Amino acid sequence: MQKKVQIGLVGLGTVGGGVYDALRRNGALMASRLGVGLRVRRVAVRNLSKRRVGANPPAAMLTTDWAAVANDPRVDLVVELIGGTTVARQVVLAALRAGKPVVTANKALLAFHGEELFAAARRYRANLYYEASVAGGIPIIKVLREALIGNRVTRLYGILNGTCNYILTRMQAEGAGFAEVLADAQRLGYAEADPSLDVDGHDAAHKAGILASLAHGFWVNPRQIHTEGIRHITALDLKFAAQLGYVIKLLAIVKKDGRGSAQVSVYPALIPKGHVMASVAGVFNAVYVRGDVVGDTLYYGRGAGADATASAVLSDLADAALDLKHHSTERVQAFVSHERNGALRPISAATNSFYLRLDVVDQPGVLARIAAILGRARIGISSVIQPEGHEGASVPLILMIHDAPEAAMARALGQIRKLNTIKGEPMMMRVENFT
Amino acid sequence: MQKKVQIGLVGLGTVGGGVYDALRRNGALMASRLGVGLRVRRVAVRNLSKRRVGANPPAAMLTTDWAAVANDPRVDLVVELIGGTTVARQVVLAALRAGKPVVTANKALLAFHGEELFAAARRYRANLYYEASVAGGIPIIKVLREALIGNRVTRLYGILNGTCNYILTRMQAEGAGFAEVLADAQRLGYAEADPSLDVDGHDAAHKAGILASLAHGFWVNPRQIHTEGIRHITALDLKFAAQLGYVIKLLAIVKKDGRGSAQVSVYPALIPKGHVMASVAGVFNAVYVRGDVVGDTLYYGRGAGADATASAVLSDLADAALDLKHHSTERVQAFVSHERNGALRPISAATNSFYLRLDVVDQPGVLARIAAILGRARIGISSVIQPEGHEGASVPLILMIHDAPEAAMARALGQIRKLNTIKGEPMMMRVENFT
Numbered sequence: 001m002q003k004k005v006q007i008g009l010v011g012l013g014t015v016g017g018g019v020y021d022a023l024r025r026n027g028a029l030m031a032s033r034l035g036v037g038l039r040v041r042r043v044a045v046r047n048l049s050k051r052r053v054g055a056n057p058p059a060a061m062l063t064t065d066w067a068a069v070a071n072d073p074r075v076d077l078v079v080e081l082i083g084g085t086t087v088a089r090q091v092v093l094a095a096l097r098a099g100k101p102v103v104t105a106n107k108a109l110l111a112f113h114g115e116e117l118f119a120a121a122r123r124y125r126a127n128l129y130y131e132a133s134v135a136g137g138i139p140i141i142k143v144l145r146e147a148l149i150g151n152r153v154t155r156l157y158g159i160l161n162g163t164c165n166y167i168l169t170r171m172q173a174e175g176a177g178f179a180e181v182l183a184d185a186q187r188l189g190y191a192e193a194d195p196s197l198d199v200d201g202h203d204a205a206h207k208a209g210i211l212a213s214l215a216h217g218f219w220v221n222p223r224q225i226h227t228e229g230i231r232h233i234t235a236l237d238l239k240f241a242a243q244l245g246y247v248i249k250l251l252a253i254v255k256k257d258g259r260g261s262a263q264v265s266v267y268p269a270l271i272p273k274g275h276v277m278a279s280v281a282g283v284f285n286a287v288y289v290r291g292d293v294v295g296d297t298l299y300y301g302r303g304a305g306a307d308a309t310a311s312a313v314l315s316d317l318a319d320a321a322l323d324l325k326h327h328s329t330e331r332v333q334a335f336v337s338h339e340r341n342g343a344l345r346p347i348s349a350a351t352n353s354f355y356l357r358l359d360v361v362d363q364p365g366v367l368a369r370i371a372a373i374l375g376r377a378r379i380g381i382s383s384v385i386q387p388e389g390h391e392g393a394s395v396p397l398i399l400m401i402h403d404a405p406e407a408a409m410a411r412a413l414g415q416i417r418k419l420n421t422i423k424g425e426p427m428m429m430r431v432e433n434f435t
Numbered sequence: 436m437q438k439k440v441q442i443g444l445v446g447l448g449t450v451g452g453g454v455y456d457a458l459r460r461n462g463a464l465m466a467s468r469l470g471v472g473l474r475v476r477r478v479a480v481r482n483l484s485k486r487r488v489g490a491n492p493p494a495a496m497l498t499t500d501w502a503a504v505a506n507d508p509r510v511d512l513v514v515e516l517i518g519g520t521t522v523a524r525q526v527v528l529a530a531l532r533a534g535k536p537v538v539t540a541n542k543a544l545l546a547f548h549g550e551e552l553f554a555a556a557r558r559y560r561a562n563l564y565y566e567a568s569v570a571g572g573i574p575i576i577k578v579l580r581e582a583l584i585g586n587r588v589t590r591l592y593g594i595l596n597g598t599c600n601y602i603l604t605r606m607q608a609e610g611a612g613f614a615e616v617l618a619d620a621q622r623l624g625y626a627e628a629d630p631s632l633d634v635d636g637h638d639a640a641h642k643a644g645i646l647a648s649l650a651h652g653f654w655v656n657p658r659q660i661h662t663e664g665i666r667h668i669t670a671l672d673l674k675f676a677a678q679l680g681y682v683i684k685l686l687a688i689v690k691k692d693g694r695g696s697a698q699v700s701v702y703p704a705l706i707p708k709g710h711v712m713a714s715v716a717g718v719f720n721a722v723y724v725r726g727d728v729v730g731d732t733l734y735y736g737r738g739a740g741a742d743a744t745a746s747a748v749l750s751d752l753a754d755a756a757l758d759l760k761h762h763s764t765e766r767v768q769a770f771v772s773h774e775r776n777g778a779l780r781p782i783s784a785a786t787n788s789f790y791l792r793l794d795v796v797d798q799p800g801v802l803a804r805i806a807a808i809l810g811r812a813r814i815g816i817s818s819v820i821q822p823e824g825h826e827g828a829s830v831p832l833i834l835m836i837h838d839a840p841e842a843a844m845a846r847a848l849g850q851i852r853k854l855n856t857i858k859g860e861p862m863m864m865r866v867e868n869f870t
Contacts, residue, residue, distance in 0.1 A: 150749025308729050
C-alpha cells in the first residue's frame with residue numbers, strides 16, 4: 001500500500017503557484033486526513049529564471065521539459081495547469097499513456113477535447129480528475145457525479161462566470177453602464193484586456209457543456225449551446241428589472257423533462273429578487289440543481305482565482321492519491337456515457353417568459369400596434385409599464401410576457417422592430433422563475 | 436469484480452420507504468452510472484401486516500427480525516433507517532461485526548455513539564456511511580471530508596433545523612408570534628407534537644457536533660455545545676431586526692482560529708439581510724463553510740423529508756457499492772481522528788456583537804443608567820433605537836452592541852435586569868456578521 005504519492009506539476013502560474021503553496025501549507029494536514037502523503041516531485045515551467053513570489057520550488061525540482069515530468073518514473077500522477085488546448089492536450093495524453101492519473105483545471109481543454117481525453121483515460125486505465133475546471137471552489141463535479149448520483153437532474157442553473165456577475169452586480173448597485181464598469185473591472189484585474197470570452201458568454205458555455213454532459217450522460221459540444229452575453233444590457237434595464245422585483249444574472253441553463261431531449265443555453269435573465277440565486281453577488285459563482293429525488297439544491301463559492309481553484313485541485317489530488325493507494329483508479333470514471341439517445345433541443349423549441357424594452361415614439365396608438373402584432377402571434381402580455389420621468393423624441397416602454405414560444409416571439413419581435421414608431425434596437429431578455 | 440451489490444434494509448418508515456421507492460425508480464440509472472447494480476435483498480420491518488402506500492416490497496423479502504437481515508450471508512451491505520439509539524446501535528454493530536459496510540441516516544446515534552461505531556468500523560474493516568445524518572439532501576459530509584480536504588475550516592455556519600427555519604420564516608413574513616406559528620407548523624406536519632428537540636436547538640446541536648468533528652478532527656460531544664432555542668423570540672424582535680437590516684436565523688456556529696481551541700454553539704442570531712444565508716427560507720437548510728484555501732462556500736437544500744434524505748442515502752449506497760466493487764472499503768474512513776489536542780472553548784470566552792431589547796419605563800434617565808452599567812463593563816453601544824408608536828407602562832428600547840466579551844455582557848445584563856426601570860425579561864440575541 002502506497003504511503004506517499006509523488007506529484008509532477010506542469011505549470012507554475014497563478015493556479016500552479018496556488019497549488020504549490022497550498023500543498024506546502026496544508027500538505028501535512030491532508031496526509032493526516034488521508035493516510036497518504038502528497039509530495040511535489042518535479043515541476044515544469046516555461047521560464048527557469050523567472051523570479052516567483054510565494055511558490056518557489058527548489059531549482060533542482062524545476063525543468064522546462066514537460067515531457068520529462070510526465071514520463072519521470074518517480075512521478076505517480078501529473079497535474080496539468082498550463083492552460084490552453086495544444087500543449088496541455090499533449091501533456092494530458094502523454095501522462096495517461098504512461099498509465100498515470102491526471103488532474104487538470106482546464107475547462108477549454110475538456111470542452112473541446114473531452115471525449116478524446118476520457119477515451120484515453122479508459123484505454124490506459126488511468127483516470128482524469130477535473131473538479132477545478134468548472135466553478136473553481138464549488139465542488140460541482142463531485143456533487144453531480146457522486147452526491148446526486150441517485151437523481152435525474154431536471155434543472156440546472158449556473159452563475160458560472162465571475163467577471164459577468166461582478167459587472168452586473170456593480171451595474172445594479174451603482175446604476176452604472178456596461179462599458180464604464182467593464183473598464184473598471186479590467187483595471188482591477190477582474191476582466192481580461194480582451195473580455196469577449198467572458199462577457200459574450202463563451203466561458204460560461206464551456207462550463208455549461210461540461211455540467212450538462214455529467215448531468216445527462218452524453219457529451220455536449222459547447223458549440224451547440226445557444227449563447228448570449230451581457231454587452232447589450234443597460235443601466236436602464238437593471239433599473240426597470242429592480243422596479244419589477246428582479247435582478248439580472250448571466251445564467252447557464254440546462255433543462256430536461258422525462259425522456260425528452262435536453263436544452264442547454266447561456267443567456268442573461270431576469271430572476272426574482274427573493275430567490276437565493278439573486279443573492280449571489282460579485283465574483284461569486286453558484287450552481288442551482290434540481291434532482292427528481294433531492295429537490296432543489298444550491299452550491300456557492302468563488303469561481304476563479306488561485307486559491308479557490310487550488311482548493312479544487314487539492315480535492316482531486318486527494319481522490320487520485322486514495323485511488324492510487326487502493327488500486328481503485330477507475331472507481332469514479334472521468335466520464336460515463338450512459339445515455340445513448342442523448343440529444344440537444346434548440347432554443348427555438350423552448351417556451352419562456354420575456355422582458356421587452358422598446359424605445360417608442362411618445363404618441364397615441366403605439367401600444368395598440370405592438371399589442372396587435374403580439375395578439376396575432378397568440379402571445380399574451382402580462383403587464384405593460386411606461387416609466388415616468390422620461391421625455392424626448394422617444395420614451396421607454398416595458399412589456400412583460402408570460403410563457404411564449406421562442407419561435408413565435410422571435411417572429412413577433414421581427415415585426416415590432418419594423419414599426420416606424422419604434423426607435424433603436426428592441427431589448428429582449430428572458431425571465432427565469434425557476435419552475 | 437462485483438457486478439451487483441445486495442442490500443439489507445432495516446426500517447421501512449418514511450425514509451426507508453423513500454429509499455426503496457427511489458431505488459426502484461432510479462436504480463437502473465444508478466447502475467449505468469456506477470457500473471455496478473444495487474438490489475434490495477431483504478427488508479426488516481416492525482409490522483409485517485402494515486399496508487404501505489408506495490414502498491411495497493414483495494412479502495417474501497420482509498421479516499421482523501433485523502438480525503436475520505444483518506447476518507444474511509446474501510446481504511453485502513446494511514442500511515439502518517429505524518432511528519432511535521438502542522436497536523439502531525445493535526443493528527449497526529452487528530452488521531459491522533459481520534464485516535458489512537453500513538449506511539445510516541441516524542444523527543442521534545452518531546452524536547451519542549459515534550466514537551464506538553467508528554471504532555467498530557475500523558476494527559472489522561467495514562465502513563460506516565452517514566451522509567443522510569446531517570442536513571438531508573445537502574452533501575455536507577462529502578464536502579467536508581472530500582471536497583474541502585485541502586482546507587482548514589475556520590468558520591462553519593449552519594441553518595440545520597428546518598422546523599426552526601420554517602417557524603422563523605413565517606414569523607418574519609406574517610408578523611406572527613412563536614406559539615401561533617408553532618401550532619400551525621404542528622398541524623401541517625412541519626413540527627412534532629413535542630417540539631422541544633427542534634425548537635430548543637438540540638437537533639441542531641447534534642448535527643453541529645458531527646460537522647465540527649469532521650471539520651476539526653476530534654470528536655465533539657453534543658452535550659458540550661452551548662445551545663439556545665427560539666421559543667423566546669417574539670414578532671417584535673423580528674420586526675425590529677428587519678428595521679435594522681437583519682433577519683433572525685437559528686445558527687449552528689463552529690469557529691476556530693489558528694492552533695487554538697474550537698468554539699461550537701447553537702443560538703438564534705441576527706444576520707444581515709443581504710447575506711446569502713438570509714435568503715435561506717422555510718424548511719430549507721444551508722451550511723456556509725469558510726476554508727483557508729477556498730474562501731467562502733455555501734451548500735443549500737432540503738434538510739429533511741423522505742426524498743431529500745433518500746437522495747443522501749443513495750449517494751452513500753453508491754460509494755459503498757463502489758468500495759465493495761474495488762475492495763477499497765476503507766478508502767474514506769468513517770471518521771479520522773487527526774487532532775490530538777482538540778478542545779472546545781466555552782462561549783463565555785467568546786467576543787460577539789449583540790442585540791438587546793429591553794422593556795423600559797418611559798421616563799427620563801433610564802437610558803443613562805443602562806449606559807452607565809455598560810460603560811463600567813467597558814462595553815460600547817453602537818446604536819440605540821427607541822421605536823415610535825409604543826405607549827403604555829413600558830416601552831421597548833433596542834441597543835446594538837458591537838464586539839463585547841460574552842462574560843462581561845452576561846454580568847452587565849445581570850445588573851441591567853435588576854434595575855427597577857426595566858420591566859419583564861431582557862431579550863438578548865447575538866448578531867453574526869460572518870467575519
